Amino acid sequence: MQYAHPQLNRHGELHHLLSIEGLPRDVLLHIMDTAQGFVSFGDRDVKKVPLLRGKSVFNLFFENSTRTRTTFEIAAKRLSADIFNLDIQRSSTAKGESLLDTIANLEAMDADIFVVRHSESGAPFLIARHTPDHVHVVNAGDGRHAHPTQGLLDMMTIRHYKPAFTALTVAIVGDIVHSRVARSAIHALTTLGVPEVRAVGPKTLVPGDLRSMGVRICHDISEGLRGADVVMMLRLQNERMAGGLLPSASEFNMMYGLTAERLRLARDDAIVMHPGPINRGVEIDSAVADGPQSVILPQVRFGIAVRMAVLSIVANNAA
Amino acid sequence: MQYAHPQLNRHGELHHLLSIEGLPRDVLLHIMDTAQGFVSFGDRDVKKVPLLRGKSVFNLFFENSTRTRTTFEIAAKRLSADIFNLDIQRSSTAKGESLLDTIANLEAMDADIFVVRHSESGAPFLIARHTPDHVHVVNAGDGRHAHPTQGLLDMMTIRHYKPAFTALTVAIVGDIVHSRVARSAIHALTTLGVPEVRAVGPKTLVPGDLRSMGVRICHDISEGLRGADVVMMLRLQNERMAGGLLPSASEFNMMYGLTAERLRLARDDAIVMHPGPINRGVEIDSAVADGPQSVILPQVRFGIAVRMAVLSIVANNAA
Amino acid sequence: MQYAHPQLNRHGELHHLLSIEGLPRDVLLHIMDTAQGFVSFGDRDVKKVPLLRGKSVFNLFFENSTRTRTTFEIAAKRLSADIFNLDIQRSSTAKGESLLDTIANLEAMDADIFVVRHSESGAPFLIARHTPDHVHVVNAGDGRHAHPTQGLLDMMTIRHYKPAFTALTVAIVGDIVHSRVARSAIHALTTLGVPEVRAVGPKTLVPGDLRSMGVRICHDISEGLRGADVVMMLRLQNERMAGGLLPSASEFNMMYGLTAERLRLARDDAIVMHPGPINRGVEIDSAVADGPQSVILPQVRFGIAVRMAVLSIVANNAA
Numbered sequence: 001m002q003y004a005h006p007q008l009n010r011h012g013e014l015h016h017l018l019s020i021e022g023l024p025r026d027v028l029l030h031i032m033d034t035a036q037g038f039v040s041f042g043d044r045d046v047k048k049v050p051l052l053r054g055k056s057v058f059n060l061f062f063e064n065s066t067r068t069r070t071t072f073e074i075a076a077k078r079l080s081a082d083i084f085n086l087d088i089q090r091s092s093t094a095k096g097e098s099l100l101d102t103i104a105n106l107e108a109m110d111a112d113i114f115v116v117r118h119s120e121s122g123a124p125f126l127i128a129r130h131t132p133d134h135v136h137v138v139n140a141g142d143g144r145h146a147h148p149t150q151g152l153l154d155m156m157t158i159r160h161y162k163p164a165f166t167a168l169t170v171a172i173v174g175d176i177v178h179s180r181v182a183r184s185a186i187h188a189l190t191t192l193g194v195p196e197v198r199a200v201g202p203k204t205l206v207p208g209d210l211r212s213m214g215v216r217i218c219h220d221i222s223e224g225l226r227g228a229d230v231v232m233m234l235r236l237q238n239e240r241m242a243g244g245l246l247p248s249a250s251e252f253n254m255m256y257g258l259t260a261e262r263l264r265l266a267r268d269d270a271i272v273m274h275p276g277p278i279n280r281g282v283e284i285d286s287a288v289a290d291g292p293q294s295v296i297l298p299q300v301r302f303g304i305a306v307r308m309a310v311l312s313i314v315a316n317n318a319a
Numbered sequence: 320m321q322y323a324h325p326q327l328n329r330h331g332e333l334h335h336l337l338s339i340e341g342l343p344r345d346v347l348l349h350i351m352d353t354a355q356g357f358v359s360f361g362d363r364d365v366k367k368v369p370l371l372r373g374k375s376v377f378n379l380f381f382e383n384s385t386r387t388r389t390t391f392e393i394a395a396k397r398l399s400a401d402i403f404n405l406d407i408q409r410s411s412t413a414k415g416e417s418l419l420d421t422i423a424n425l426e427a428m429d430a431d432i433f434v435v436r437h438s439e440s441g442a443p444f445l446i447a448r449h450t451p452d453h454v455h456v457v458n459a460g461d462g463r464h465a466h467p468t469q470g471l472l473d474m475m476t477i478r479h480y481k482p483a484f485t486a487l488t489v490a491i492v493g494d495i496v497h498s499r500v501a502r503s504a505i506h507a508l509t510t511l512g513v514p515e516v517r518a519v520g521p522k523t524l525v526p527g528d529l530r531s532m533g534v535r536i537c538h539d540i541s542e543g544l545r546g547a548d549v550v551m552m553l554r555l556q557n558e559r560m561a562g563g564l565l566p567s568a569s570e571f572n573m574m575y576g577l578t579a580e581r582l583r584l585a586r587d588d589a590i591v592m593h594p595g596p597i598n599r600g601v602e603i604d605s606a607v608a609d610g611p612q613s614v615i616l617p618q619v620r621f622g623i624a625v626r627m628a629v630l631s632i633v634a635n636n637a638a
Numbered sequence: 639m640q641y642a643h644p645q646l647n648r649h650g651e652l653h654h655l656l657s658i659e660g661l662p663r664d665v666l667l668h669i670m671d672t673a674q675g676f677v678s679f680g681d682r683d684v685k686k687v688p689l690l691r692g693k694s695v696f697n698l699f700f701e702n703s704t705r706t707r708t709t710f711e712i713a714a715k716r717l718s719a720d721i722f723n724l725d726i727q728r729s730s731t732a733k734g735e736s737l738l739d740t741i742a743n744l745e746a747m748d749a750d751i752f753v754v755r756h757s758e759s760g761a762p763f764l765i766a767r768h769t770p771d772h773v774h775v776v777n778a779g780d781g782r783h784a785h786p787t788q789g790l791l792d793m794m795t796i797r798h799y800k801p802a803f804t805a806l807t808v809a810i811v812g813d814i815v816h817s818r819v820a821r822s823a824i825h826a827l828t829t830l831g832v833p834e835v836r837a838v839g840p841k842t843l844v845p846g847d848l849r850s851m852g853v854r855i856c857h858d859i860s861e862g863l864r865g866a867d868v869v870m871m872l873r874l875q876n877e878r879m880a881g882g883l884l885p886s887a888s889e890f891n892m893m894y895g896l897t898a899e900r901l902r903l904a905r906d907d908a909i910v911m912h913p914g915p916i917n918r919g920v921e922i923d924s925a926v927a928d929g930p931q932s933v934i935l936p937q938v939r940f941g942i943a944v945r946m947a948v949l950s951i952v953a954n955n956a957a
Contacts, residue, residue: 046374101916304428619746
């Protein structure tokens with residue numbers, strides 16, 4: 001699609017979901033409202049609607065993520081789509097075929113939606129630019145860039161517990177510089193009018209240029225948590241600690257780990273979020289993760305509803 | 320679920336299937352009778368019933384077993400369930416997430432049934448203890464402990480050819496100490512009133528404490544087979560022979576392998592069973608495996624029917 | 639099945655699809671005509687027909703090929719079949735079970751169709767000989783021998799653009815000696831009455847005995863392409879170049895690579911085909927692969943239609 005906006009069709013409706021950055025507020029709210037209708041869906045006796053019957057959804061995971069892949073698979077099957085999981089590592093791409101040749105081949109198999117996970121930032125945009133009008137692309141995480149369905153499920157979760165976005169203080173804690181989860185959340189929070197978004201962590205992990213996005217930077221965890229309504233902990237990527245950029249797990253826990261004691265600095269009714277999987281005793285203590293303020297498991301449930309909403313919305317919007 | 324009985328609900332109905340040990344005779348018979356209705360199912364033109372339509376079944380194979388996984392996948396799809404195969408080795412568990420955190424996450428995705436295979440004895444019990452009331456757990460093999468659907472399909476097979484359990488002599492031959500198949504079969508045979516169950520094999524592989532379960536121990540193969548109505552051969556796990564616990568394949572064949580000649584010691588109409596995959600020329604000779612007394616392939620067919628029965632029974636029993 | 643013809647039933651209808659060699663012209667045309675009805679299927683809103691509802695199709699890929707496996711999976715799901723992908727490398731076969739024991743076990747699970755890919759020529763024939771009458775075998779590529787659905791999709795593609803088979807000149811270029819794609823195409827073209835089929839390539843890759851199949855051998859690329867209506871490029875298998883049988887990629891490109899300049903030797907309206915995945919700059923230049931004469935992506939689309947046709951035809955033919 002070659003319109004001015006890479007994600008919207010000529011009517012301003014969602015055609016691809018590539019990034020929360022650049023999505024208008026009413027599009028965000030439309031996805032969330034649609035997802036709301038699917039939240040109680042899991043309690044039904046028959047968890048199945050025919051909205052995507054006879055559609056072909058391809059899970060293209062160039063980077064492995066069993067959990068995210070499974071959530072899209074669940075969402076697609078509950079919408080009655082046919083879903084195809086491509087083992088990209090073992091496929092033609094491994095034989096040296098280019099990304100765009102792979103995509104062109106899958107399109108010729110009459111794909112309707114590509115769900116793309118890639119270690120390179122921007123890969124889903126590249127794919128979206130080269131697909132014909134009847135094919136939709138959903139970004140399931142690209143490099144450090146974006147993870148829009150995670151951002152959306154985070155907003156669903158916040159709205160469920162704290163409906164007044166324009167009165168909230170949200171603290172995002174941890175390795176923000178490497179986190180597509182953080183970037184997507186910041187864009188969504190800003191668009192939804194949250195007045196105070198804090199990025200909390202050591203200097204090596206919280207880039208100063210976030211200030212230009214209207215974010216308040218806190219290198220001190222107490223300052224970061226004080227009075228917050230929402231605490232979003234990020235996962236510490238163990239695989240990155242080897243590089244020296246991150247402190248050790250125990251150092252991180254000592255300086256920024258969310259303990260029950262520290263959580264008392266936030267508002268009494270603050271909620272605690274985490275994209276999972278959690279590192280118990282590293283970025284979050286078990287007492288908090290399993291405690292009454294934790295909404296980590298509701299996030300997972302909202303994640304299925306959001307993915308159902310995104311798939312059904314893009315599939316039903318023509319170019 | 321926290322009732323006194325880990326597998327039954329307050330009405331004494333099957334809620335989880337974790338082990339044949341402790342299952343009342345009428346529950347065993349109810350599963351077998353339900354399965355009987357599915358046996359001829361494979362001959363139908365449309366092998367599909369809507370009993371589990373819109374239910375989500377998760378295959379959680381922490382230990383690889385393509386065959387058992389496939390049989391559950393077939394059973395679930397024939398019941399019209401949505402089935403999700405999790406590649407646990409590549410999943411979050413590999414990133415250090417705990418078993419119970421993985422399970423809690425999958426529950427939040429509105430799972431109805433977990434089919435669990437694990438190398439640790441007791442893992443399915445642990446999972447069942449931590450699941451909410453609307454989720455059901457089916458053990459697909461845990462360590463050396465239990466493999467209840469295998470035990471049930473063995474009973475289906477025996478009943479098909481030898482309906483009078485209370486008049487039978489059953490010989491189980493091979494590596495009994497390491498075998499969850501043997502343990503499950505012994506519990507089932509005892510519950511169904513089989514008067515003589517023999518455990519046949521070398522001292523290193525047949526533990527003496529089986530006597531307390533009412534089993535007759537035979538270290539001599541001729542004594543073990545003589546007059547038997549049913550001969551259940553176990554698979555010799557090649558990977559265990561390296562440890563020195565097992566004799567070599569050729570030694571085992573010489574001393575305990577089921578040859579046509581040895582089979583003549585059993586009753587003329589004895590049936591020969593094996594859980595598969597068979598090691599031809601090790602625990603069983605081809606003349607026997609492919610001979611008229613072999614019911615190895617019917618066991619496979621009964622296996623699909625039993626798994627359909629178990630999935631449909633637990634899914635329809637509330638806590 | 640033990641009739642005189644390994645692929646046809648007693649009524650001369652397709653029972654297995656093992657090889658194009660030996661298939662009568664009317665059977666070929668029947669498959670192509672049936673496939674024609676599925677070509678526009680991908681444009682439908684609901685890409686699903688209930689022709690194979692409740693049938694069990696097993697993808698048995700002893701040799702990895704994500705692309706071919708996916709095309710059969712798509713075809714089966716669009717026909718509403720249940721499809722089971724067996725990870726053969728991790729399965730019982732890896733535990734030393736024989737091919738025929740694996741097959742016998744899967745049959746006992748009430749399989750209707752086996753789709754077989756194997757590195758050994760003839761494996762699908764062996765399987766077909768040992769299956770009962772109600773099970774059908776479709777060859778998805780065996781060793782150097784045959785790849786009949788590829789041959790059929792190639793014929794569909796040619797017929798779409800050049801309907802008069804009996805007036806065509808077809809040039810097949812590349813590593814013909816190792817190519818099951820080439821063998822299947824040659825048999826199909828001959829059966830359909832194509833008067834001139836050329837095998838083009840170096841002496842090491844184009845065996846002289848092809849002459850006995852009525853093929854014209856050209857070691858010179860200009861002679862091979864001159865006046866051709868159809869140019870079928872084969873994939874250069876990089877993994878074979880190490881053996882010294884093949885020239886290097888750059889040598890091959892210089893002597894036989896399809897450049898825009900060379901393509902001018904063929905007829906102005908010649909079509910260019912390739913089974914994919916293409917090696918850009920090796921056997922085919924990007925200007926040709928992406929040019930107006932290329933029908934490489936339509937081949938992929940015809941491939942889905944042909945596989946739907948084959949699965950639905952064999953499933954509905956009794957022995």
